[in-house]
Amino acid sequence: MTDTASQIAILNQAATGCILIAEDQPDVSEALRLLLKGAGFKTEWANSPARVVQAIEQRSFDAVLLDLNYARDTTSGEEGLDLITRLRGIDAILPLVVMTAWSTVDLAVHAMRLGANDFIEKPWNNARVIALLRKQIDLAVDARKENARLRMERFDADEAREIQRSLLPTELPQIPGIEISADWLPARGVSGDYFDVIKFSETRVAFCIADVAGKGMPAALLMSNLQATVRAFATPERAPRELCEKVNSILCKNQVAGRFITFFYGILELKTKSLVYCNAGHNAPILHRHHGSFARLEEGGPVLAEFPEQVYEQGVTQLGADDRLLLFTDGVSEARNAAGDEFGEQRLLEVMAAHRGLGALELRRKLLQNVHEFSELPLHDDATLLVLAVL
Amino acid sequence: MTDTASQIAILNQAATGCILIAEDQPDVSEALRLLLKGAGFKTEWANSPARVVQAIEQRSFDAVLLDLNYARDTTSGEEGLDLITRLRGIDAILPLVVMTAWSTVDLAVHAMRLGANDFIEKPWNNARVIALLRKQIDLAVDARKENARLRMERFDADEAREIQRSLLPTELPQIPGIEISADWLPARGVSGDYFDVIKFSETRVAFCIADVAGKGMPAALLMSNLQATVRAFATPERAPRELCEKVNSILCKNQVAGRFITFFYGILELKTKSLVYCNAGHNAPILHRHHGSFARLEEGGPVLAEFPEQVYEQGVTQLGADDRLLLFTDGVSEARNAAGDEFGEQRLLEVMAAHRGLGALELRRKLLQNVHEFSELPLHDDATLLVLAVL
Known part of the structure; x- marks a missing residue:
């Protein structure tokens, strides 16, 4: 019936x-x-x-x-x-x-x-x-x-989540010399978080992470829009800052007041391990060098979808053997425990330092395990983690 | 609080x-x-x-x-x-x-x-x-x-609807020699319907209409994705059948079983009034010639997001002064009355025939008024109407 x-x-x-x-x-x-x-x-x-x-x-x-x-x-x-x-x-x-x-x-x-x-x-x-x-x-x-x-x-929400999941990479590409591992955890059925890994060739790979302001259905609609825009304009020839400018100019045309997007996009040359990136207002990814020091990838500009004709800068960094790179959304760093304390970026650094030897998959799991043990609550915001390990 | x-x-x-x-x-x-x-x-x-x-x-x-x-x-x-x-x-x-x-x-x-x-x-x-x-x-x-x-x-649903609305043209472009008018009516808060009008230049305009299978949030996510994909790849140089092939190949990569999309895309040369179009499984638009005859724009191919590497055909037709073109989604033609009868395409033709002299805005309103009078119910499916009147 x-x-x-x-x-x-x-x-x-x-x-x-x-x-x-x-x-x-x-x-x-x-x-x-x-x-x-x-x-x-x-x-x-x-x-x-x-x-x-x-x-x-x-x-x-x-x-x-x-x-x-x-x-x-x-x-x-x-x-x-x-x-x-x-x-x-x-x-x-x-x-x-x-x-x-x-x-x-x-x-x-x-x-x-x-x-x-x-x-x-x-x-x-x-x-x-x-x-x-x-x-x-x-x-x-x-x-x-x-x-x-x-x-x-509920039926609709399940289907919506399945559709969103299908907009993310179903399998991360195999890339010589690099290990990549990712988690995408919506706080409600659907999410404003987005990540992608695009293998342009055997020698060049792009990856990105983004966080649409808000949660639930409104954020998910913009996430879906962003995914298509990034996939359409991310080409091996287009530099990260140009991609950010292009995506920003398109998103600014869909005028939704207050719905900005933080975004990080990088292209890695696999031969030289040179990483060119642009950070559009996103939590700075954490680069943990094999010798133990940390760097933060901050070059870029403001958030997307707020300032039409914004010009972006880009940063360049050199990855070395055994370096680890963590991209994350604030659902990870701002996970709270019952007392209202945030997990915080400092704890991310500490977990990375304590588990230097781990590969991408194990490090990603260890990070998430620490966040869950700290908060002991369902995450209150969408959370996404992307770990790159240089072999 | x-x-x-x-x-x-x-x-x-x-x-x-x-x-x-x-x-x-x-x-x-x-x-x-x-x-x-x-x-x-x-x-x-x-x-x-x-x-x-x-x-x-x-x-x-x-x-x-x-x-x-x-x-x-x-x-x-x-x-x-x-x-x-x-x-x-x-x-x-x-x-x-x-x-x-x-x-x-x-x-x-x-x-x-x-x-x-x-x-x-x-x-x-x-x-x-x-x-x-x-x-x-x-x-x-x-x-x-x-x-x-x-x-x-409810707050989320209102915001989601506002976001979707912002993905549609806020104002239809002014185009010399053509009048365009459109309605977009979600059955629930958000919609799987999409339309767009893109003015490439003073002499060339593209327009499209689409219907994602299903309703509500799942359909809306794909509508948002489709909008970004069409906007990214619709250029004055890309022929309608090429656009359909490109969009289809991208949508097929986001594998969501059963979520096909019907789509119609046309480019109109304003000087010659020549319309090149591709119909990907959408309800054939109705061309009402100034001398009273009807034509249906059917050339193209199957629905999008089902058959990877599908090749599409395209049709060409010549618009004349006082011609009217109606693009619509099945929420219009399949609106039902309390007895369960459909409004049907035949009634669309009859309303168009009965109101030959009207401009785009008035004809669009008249069509919708007839649908509402027939069904006397809230629409059970997303409905979109786009009327072009050649001056």
Whole structure:
């Protein structure tokens, strides 16, 4: 059945209104039947917990009026409490209105904590029974609609994430003399983070990382736009600062106030290990030299999508054997722990220093492991890590 | 206050639990106070409808126990019913538990339809009162969290829509000898539809329309990606079929199974009014000749993003003075009425024929008006219309 068809079925049920009376006393059941009939409800009767479960599994009801005490034991309410738990396992929304002559605070609270929607004492007040049933049935119709909407949203969100994932490199290219490893972790279903690795030839590779201001769907739309723009204009001949200028000028035409983008783009000559890069307002990548010192790749200019006709500079650096380069977004460095402290860039440097010998994959995992151990929370921002290891 | 701060405040309230007792009888109020204190609740007392409203406006409560009858009139419940309406206007979620000694079916149903959450008869059962209050407070905490989530989502959706809108031409270019008018109507917040008009020079203009399979966020991400790709590769020198081949080959690299795109792209030479186009699986645009005949622009090939290395054909047609060209997505032609019938392409032709003299703007409006009058429903799919009128 489609969502729409099942929604229409639910609406029709609400109009006709069929109540299951779960009650072992025939006279009580009959009195309820007459009351409910007078108010326009249909009823069915099940006189034992087993028959109640069977009825609920076999067809749809709009609500259940549920006695807590059946033949086995007529005052503790345990049979009824078990039944509530079983029915909730079958249907999370179906209104369950408990009726009992033996109400105590504990029993009432217990029944409602287990999932009963309301609680009626015997002997009941007719007005209350009808009013509560109508209210619970209305609430359940709303809840089922909301559930259907959420299911569709979740389905959409899963697909959106899959599409975003497909915009990133599915496999990082094999590059002689370099090891590359990356993680892309959206805080919500989709992300404003982007990274890419483009192998122009056996001797030249470009890589980039970016962070669109904000999170979620708005950021993801711009990330998707950025990916296509970078892929279109990143060519072996175009210098990093020219690429930044080109991408910036295009993004500035899509005027979205306040949605700037930080971006880092570099081209590595594999023979000479010379890295030419442009940093457009992004957290400066960390270059950990094999002899232990650190450098930060900061040359470039301001963020993208803010200043039309911005001119960018570029930096050049020489990578050496066993150097490690870390590109990251602020979801990594600004991960917070329960006390509100940031992981911070200093800790990134410390983890890199403590694990100098590791390859790209292991270093990337070690960094992320440290971030997770520090924050012990789901990340509050999109996080991306890209590690290059020179062999 | 930020969303997070207000959520924490709500959680703290739930832990302490402060109930407003709205009741004009001091002895009843005192009995309730003692009962609730024993169950761990704080209480405040307001002995008239005016004081209840004042209290609710001034500070936060976790629930209200609400007498329906005050001094003015002690049995009809009208004062209490008015009060429910007023309180619901102030706070849509605050649990309102009505208490009355004068219950009838009508009054109970009425109170709950107006927004009361539950209904307790006097004299009350202690167990019931405590159980119901706890349940209603739990439900309200959940509802406030859900509300905060929905507010954030709505904020995100509004921003996403604004971003998408910014990817479309904000103003259509002024083009000598041609009038262009367009509508872009997302079925949900965002859309899989795309159109563009690119003025290469005073003598050459390109225009396109596209429809990504699906709706909502997944389709919107690909629409954003497509926009950047088209803008990057649409140049005055690149023939329409080459553009389609280029865009197709790039989209095929972002492998998302089933997410094909229909696309139409044309370049119009303004001096000669010669239109070269390529139709990649899109609903064939309708060319309404000034002498009354119709042509459909069908040359091209299959949809984009499905067949890597696909070769496309292109068509050429000559526009004449007073010709009208309609580009549209299937959200227009497949708009349905309540009976499930489609508007259909035949009706598009009929509307165009019936309004031959109109300019681009008026014809576009007339077409949309007819679609809306036919369907009388919100559109179930993204809809886009682009009308060109040759002067």
